[in-house]
Amino acid sequence: MSRPFACRLRYLTPSLAFTAPRTFFTAPASSTTFLPSHRVTVAASRLSALSHQFSSSSPTMAPTPKEYDYLVIGIGSGGIASARRAAKYGAKVVAIESNRMGGTCVNVGCVPKKVTWNAAALREGFEDAKAYGFGGYDTPTFDWPLFKKKRDAYVKRLNGIYENNLNKDKIDHIKGRAKFVGKDEVEVALEGGGTQRFKAKHILIATGGRPTIPDIPGKELCIDSDGFFDLETQPKSVATSGAGYIGVEMSGMLHALGTETHFFIRGQKLLRSFDPMIQDTVTKEYERQGVKLHKGSQITKVEDIGNGLKRVTYQETESKKQSTVEVEVVLFAVGRSPEIEDLHIKDFGIKLNDKSHIVTDEYQNTNLSNIYAIGDVCDRGFELTPVAIAAGRRLSDRLFGGKPHAHLDYSNIPSVVFAHPEIGSIGLTEPEAREKYGDKIKIYKTEFTAMYYAMMDPEDKGPTAYKIICVGPEEKVVGLHILGTASSEILQGFGVAVKMGATKQDFDNCVAIHPVSAEELVTMT
CATH class of the missing domain: 3.50.50.60 (FAD/NAD(P)-binding domain)
Structure with missing residues (x-):
């Protein structure tokens, strides 16, 4: 959602020094009327304060905001x-x-x-x-x-x-x-x-x-996800770190554009907050495509070894074994503050x-x-x-706007990961649904090869995987997770249905569009 917008506010203080007019009041000589002594004291005090406030030698006044x-x-x-x-x-x-x-x-x-x-x-x-x-x-x-x-x-x-x-x-x-x-x-x-x-x-x-970039030796030699967009030339090789959606997206883009990509993740799967089906499928697919995925590893040190190269030292989480790889760019996408x-x-x-x-x-x-x-x-x-x-x-x-109850409902917010292939998700993951509803949930899922890959050799075909999570006898859809071509566009429409409280029967009642991948979402049994 907005970044670098923390604005420190300090304000222009134009000089507002004024000189008070020197006006003196003298009672007529014949006058026998005098102010009470306490009123004279107060008046004198106020005049003194006013004179100090507006004298040319007084400090600059704070500006009016x-x-x-x-x-x-x-x-x-x-x-x-x-x-x-x-x-x-x-x-x-x-x-x-x-x-x-x-x-x-x-x-x-x-x-x-x-x-x-x-x-x-x-x-x-x-x-x-x-x-x-x-x-x-x-x-x-x-x-x-x-x-x-x-x-x-x-x-x-x-x-x-x-x-x-x-x-x-x-x-x-x-x-x-x-x-x-x-x-x-x-x-x-x-x-x-x-x-x-x-x-x-x-x-x-x-x-x-x-x-953020972890506080490791050589962190100044690394770039973050902002720095990715400052790269003037395409790196021939890169080491990336971060199993979240930013790390997955940037690693996938660099690899697809031809950069040798070493992708370091602390766990065994990508996108750990997503549904297990998504985690398993995208991890396997990145490996199939040739991303050099270093599971259970994290970067511990970066050194400049000259000739435009950096030596990356990484350590395996369980064995503590250390290894190195040499790359042109080291990119961290491990979180934001x-x-x-x-x-x-x-x-x-x-x-x-x-x-x-x-x-x-x-x-x-x-x-x-x-x-x-x-x-x-x-x-x-x-x-x-x-x-x-x-x-x-x-x-x-x-x-x-006179709408005292207006606020955002944070439930069932759709999100997309522009990975290779695309990923879409809305609602609860299967583990979340089981924790919330227990045995009341029912899972529908399918994995297939999209028609886009019909002309390709088996080793070149990418996956498509869909899962619908339903709850109760009416089978209300509480989770939808899709991976495959055009998932971003597909999810926007189905997101409306889920937000409206659609059931599996509502999905089934929609006549399929053929031949497209999304028809599987309304024909799944």
Whole structure:
């Protein structure tokens, strides 16, 4: 969902030194009226204070903060969605960003990732084309610098669209780093120098997260998932680490584009939080494709050995045996940390969980009454761009749209992994369903070869695997897990059905489209 958007707020303090006019009041000589002594003392005290406040030798006054209805820290997908929705309701909104507009998704996440995945899929298509009788694709070339230039230009255009949308909705947007100086006030260190302060009735933290690299010798020689998009040339060899969806995606893309890929995972399977069928199938498929998968291993040291190479030392978890491999690039995709340090929110007692995510309730409220959090920075557990967008919009519906009960329902949120092949998942995994419902669940599953592979030799055919998890006599669908070609597009439609509470009978009542892989989901017995 939004990253590098932690904005430390310090504010522009224009000098406001004034010289008080020297006015003296003298009672007429004939006057016999005098102020009571205590009133004279108070008056003198006030004049003295006023004189000190406005004397030319007094310290610079603190600036008056600009006041708004809504202050959004982080102009990522979630932040801008919430800001724009609030503005459409008539709220006076200011948004603060320290990096490029669009956050993780636009700049170093979903968007450039999917563009790169498209390139990798095309490369795989060249290989597959031979089975259909096409020639001339035995040694396809790939111009990484040209590709990167065009990808960067596409992202830059999206940055401009974000800015135009803010302007169109009359949202003030500030470039700088933010920090809290009060529960309703922030200070921004402006990009061009100086500081400026802002106050708001409601403040949203949508600063996202940032990737982390383990504290090992040679960590400075490694890159993280952000650094992947900075690579100017395609590495001939790479060592990747991280069995989650980012590690799986980047390892798969690099391998498909022709990079020798050593993939290190601490366990025995990829995507450990997914359904076991998905774990087993994708792990086996990556090995079949030729990814050098180092199971039960982790990188412990990286050394620069010259000639553009790095020596990677890794250790097997159980045997403690150490080995080495030499590669051009070492990439870690082992997790992300919430971007909160510069905000100074701990100074005001905001509650965090053990991983430093901001604790929120179902309405995105923090423990401070006027401060809210959405996206990767909060503790809701779904680090997905559409989740941040949906949560941000519903929050503004509640705060400014007269919808007091508006909030995001975090159940049955679909997600996709752009692996090779694609993976889609919604609802409970089989172990989760068994733990929750016991013997009340019923499993439908199938594994088959998609028609796409009909013309290929057996060793070149990829898998397709589907699983439907149902519960109760009505067989309500509580989990759907799919792996295979076009799974991302397939899941979006079926996700609607699951969200609406579809049953297995509802699936069966839908007439199949033939011949497509997805027909198996409505014909499974």
